Amino acid sequence: MRNLWRWLTVVVAVIVTTSLATACHAQKVKESTSYVSSTTPTIFFHGWGSSYRAEQQMTHYTKDHGVTNTIVRANVAKNGKVTWQGNIKRGTKNPIIEVNLANNKSTNLGEKSISDGYSKSSNYVFDVLAATQKKFGFTKVNIVAHSMGNLQVYYYLRNHGADPKLPQIQKLVDIAGHWNGLEVEKGANKVTLNPKTGEPSQQLPEYAGLITLRNTFPQQIKVLNIYGNLEDGSNSDGTVPNVSSKSLRWLLNNRAKSYQELEIKGKMGQHSKLHKNKQVDRALVKFIWEK
Incomplete structure (x- = not known):
């Protein structure tokens, strides 16, 4: 009798394990068929003082949900x-x-202005896109950026967005962008937005340096702007005022093919937690790949 019970226990365990594996496989198949099947790569740029590790919550989420099976790394030297x-x-x-930047604090360059610093730092975006095209032949890309990565991408677009020889950005997910200043910058917390147009009452140097994008931002790009609100009365993610993140709307001047904003509320809306947030993961997957 004891052997019989052992045998039955083994059989039940096998059945349960097989059923779970089958259900898991079926779920992944269902999820994978919900997404576009494109050869266009999506490039992730991290923030100041960070690395590719800050991107892995998001990239692994996409892989786990059947979006892709291929994740590679572009290591960028200081030169x-x-x-x-x-x-x-x-x-x-x-x-x-x-993307993994060796010079992950590249905006502290001792340039004449903040704008010049971001402009020089944006060369790393150029390096990555040029190298991506040279090695793999891609002519189109999507981009996901966090914090400093956003300013690097937008200054790249200011400097090279009209160059048809470079890969053309199709979809752009901006996370915790500080186009019009950080909380620690003088005047950033005093900026207000016109309720109708979204125009900021003041342009901080990094924002003023991008103002030409109002006439040159590539019109094929779809933009998702994600920002956090701690709901503690600060109207910020703890690092970036919400008005700074939302200043992007006026900067784009209706030139983007589409523009969406997503506010992440509560403690998981904190600046550095936004790239570790399942709500953000779901939003970027839906925006970039969902059919």
Whole structure:
């Protein structure tokens, strides 16, 4: 009798395990068929003082939900040279590139102005996109950026957005962007937005440096602007005032193919927690890949 019970226990365990595995596989198949199957890569840029590790919550979420099976890394040396970890085969579905900057505090460059600093720092975005095109032949890309990465991308667009020889950005997810200042910057917390147009009452230097984008922002780009609100009365994510993040709307001047904002409320809306937030993961996956 004891052997019989042991045998039955083993059989039940096998059945349960098989059922769970089958259900999990079926769920992944269902999820994967909900997403576009594109060869366009999505490139992730991290923030100040950070690394590719800050991107992995988001990139692993996409892989776990059947969006892609391919995640590679672009390691960028201080001189801009890009070396690759991993390979993207021709025809790969929805490949992802994690950017890892050796010079991860590149906006502290001792330039004459904040705008000049971001402009020089944006060369790393140029280096990555040029290297991506050279190695894999991609002519279109999507981009996800957090914090400083947003300013690097937008200054890249200011400097090179009209160059048809470079990969053209299709979808752009901005997370915790501080286009019109950080809380620690003088005047940032005094800025207000026109309730009708979204125009900021004051342009801080990094914002003023991007003002030409009102006439040059590439019109094929769809934008999702994600920002956090701690709901503690600060109207910020603890680092970036909400008005700074929302100043992007006026800067784009209705030139983007589409523009959306997503506010993440509560403690998980904190600046550095936004790239560790499942709500953000779901939003960017839906925006970039959902059919």
